Amino acid sequence: MEPILAVFVGALFTVAIYLMMSRHTIRILMGVMIFGNAVNLLIFTAGRLTRDVPPIIPAALDVPEIATANPLPQALILTAIVISFSFFAFLLVLGFRAYQELDTDDSREMRLAEPKDDPLPPLGY
């Protein structure tokens, strides 16, 4: 099943990156969100897929009887989901405030840090 999920991951990446190259804040944000999902699924699939057996040890045993799903990528992704959520929330508020302050959601018109008609640096010593 891994190759098929790999195709799905590729599609997620394609859409996410396409959206992130856009000029509008909101599309960039949606791209960031999908990008997080794409990365998580990439890690998940790379750790191999197992159906039906979550990495949980039955009550009476010290080690599971049958092979469980790989717990390591799951632990990594759990962390990643939370961090990408807080990252997304921060970017969202940043975009929101930028819109309020600069009256635009077009990244090309946000030129406060790099003004369009930046003068030549002073010549001389």
Added chain:
Amino acid sequence: MGADAAGTTFIILMLPFIAAICAPFLTRHLKHNAAWVLSLAPLAIFVHMLGFSPVVSAGEAVSGGFSWIPTFGVNFSWYIDGLSQTFALLISGIGALIVLYAGGYLKGHEHLGRFFSFILLFMGAMLGLVVADGFMTLFVYWELTSITSFLLIGFDHKREASRRAALQALVVTGGGGLALLAGLLLLWSMTGVTELSALLPLGAEVRAHPLYMVALILVLGGAFSKSAQFPLHFWLPNAMEAPTPVSAYLHSATMVKAGVYLLMRLNPVLGDTLAWETILPLFGGTTLIVGTLLAIRQTDLKLMLAYTTVSSLGLLVMLTGFGSEHAIEAAVLYLVAHSMFKGCLFMVAGAIDHEAGTRDVTKLGGLKAAMPITFAAALAAAISMGGLPPFFGFLAKEEIYYALWAASPWAIAFTVVAIVGNGLMLVIGFALALKPFLGPKVETPKHAHEGPVLLWLGPVVLALAGFLTAILSPLAHRFISSPMASAVAGEETAITISLIPSIGMPLALSIVTVVFGVLVYRGLDRARAGVASLLHAIGWGPDRGFDQFMDALVRLSFSVTRRVQPGRLDVYMKMTFAMVALALLVPMLRYGELPSWPSWPEDTRFHEFAVLLIGLAGLVAVLIAKDRLTAIVSLGIQGFAVALVFMLYAAPDLSFTQFMVETLSVVILALVMTRLRLYPSDHRPWSERIVSGLIAIGCGLGFMLYLIRVTQDALDLRLSEFFTQFSKPIAHGANIVNVILVDFRGTDTLGEIAVVTIAGIAILALLRVRTRRRPRAEATGAGAIAVREEA
């Protein structure tokens, strides 16, 4: 030499740096009298270096050092033979006098301590340069002299002229330093040795190497820029912006001679070829003539001296490149003589400036009565500079004519060059030593009188040294000149010239020189006007060229920056992801790491495909959504599809978290999007969309192939097995994922919590901070209050 002696030499080499650290503190307490204490450092070096005389004059060399970067075979090492010793003696001896002189010259200056510090740092750098054996040691010290000279020239940093001169010196000599580095690395790869002492016997091998020419040009680039050879001479006169002690020390006696030192040091290796014996005399001779002509034109004492320094350096390069034994001897003698008389004259010029308040030779006169000691020193130095007996300069000039005189047209040409150069230098020397002192008394800005002992001690000692070395020439030759000439020539050389002139061609040439000099001196004003009008006719010079070069550099970097950083986020993103796509795809294609075509999975289930298809539909809908609600809902669909994938493949924790996070994200996104009229759809022209699309597809394809390739290899499960095995026995938890997070990798989770907290605080800050950019709103508020009050 034993280990103890090597240790002492190392401490001696570090002594100027130690003194430089102490200088500001000493100066705070002792004011300008700190000079007396600080000059002990160079004096100690002088004495220590003098202690090598028995060894060095016997033709041996003192060497020592330790491993610096052993991985690359780089050593910090020194090698002291006749050449190095003479330079070290000049640097430390004149250095001690300069420190004293600076104490008098800059008495009461608020940054005197800093000045002492800089000049001692420079002394340490210069000393290290002339004794360095390892290539890297040499290069590091070489650049250190450039940097310290930048600090010294720009000492008076509040004036633009100082800043310009400092930067100019740094750019020219630093650039030359890079050429030297390349040259040294090339010599390293040609011969496999990293030490000058090991390189010296390999001359024949280097000269026969096909890369000889390249190495020669690179080394000459370094030497010529440092020693101000035409057309790179322009930085030296500009460096006169520095306080006079700096000019006397760096720009006459020591630093500018570093290039000459390098040429002399490498003469046994690179010399004795047609290229060497053509390039050096040509550049040196040109520099000699250009320098003296430009010197004639000046009326500022320091600038006159600066240009004669340029021409003296030209003379030295010319002689070094001439190749004959006499030429080497002449170069050695002239170098020593020049350091003494030029250092003295600079200090005299500074003393005149300090006491009379001006350095303009046309505004000075009749100072003889007011400054008798200074006058005596100046006269002695000028006689030495003019090459007249009984001073050391005479020996040097006689030797020069011995060396140059031969019957070939090449030699005659350079003899004429030397006569003109020497004659003009005699003119300048006397213009400097006589004009300000003789004649009727001229009113000067300050009431002139003899300066304090600190101001005249240096010139007097140097003038006396020029006299004594000439009188006691056999002794000077035995301990100084002959060992140095032997080191330069690479074979045993004994200098015998003395004050008693032998009747012959050299003496005749000397007389011609003096007559020429006297004639020009009488018509000095006319000569000055002539040169001035010539320069005016030419108009452009390398000094102007430097400004144009620097401006062009700024403009170029500005336009490059503009192009690479246009200030547009989408362009940055495109560049970044294009690189990502290349980084993923190119190595896979280049090294044949593409995955093999995957076989269709045997155990497929319908509902899994259904989930994936729903997710894809959500993705497409996000892309083409025309209104906000569709976009948000579609975004939720793909997120939930991912959550379902986690569910299907035995990751319940992930699934729950994903559901929660996705729900929250969609809710707050909806809140924000409905409050601000943001457009979710794409407004870009099709051409841009296609470019973005191609980059995105490239990245997606890259990640997909990469993932397929990864899953086709064996998986290392050791970590997972460890966690599964020990989760319950050690950590007492049944949910392995949870145990990993809170127990095995608990610190990572703490870090994650910190990240979330910081993000939360940042969000709060962003929402709370209201900028004062909305005066209208405040005005309305104020208006409302006013209205209420009226009511």
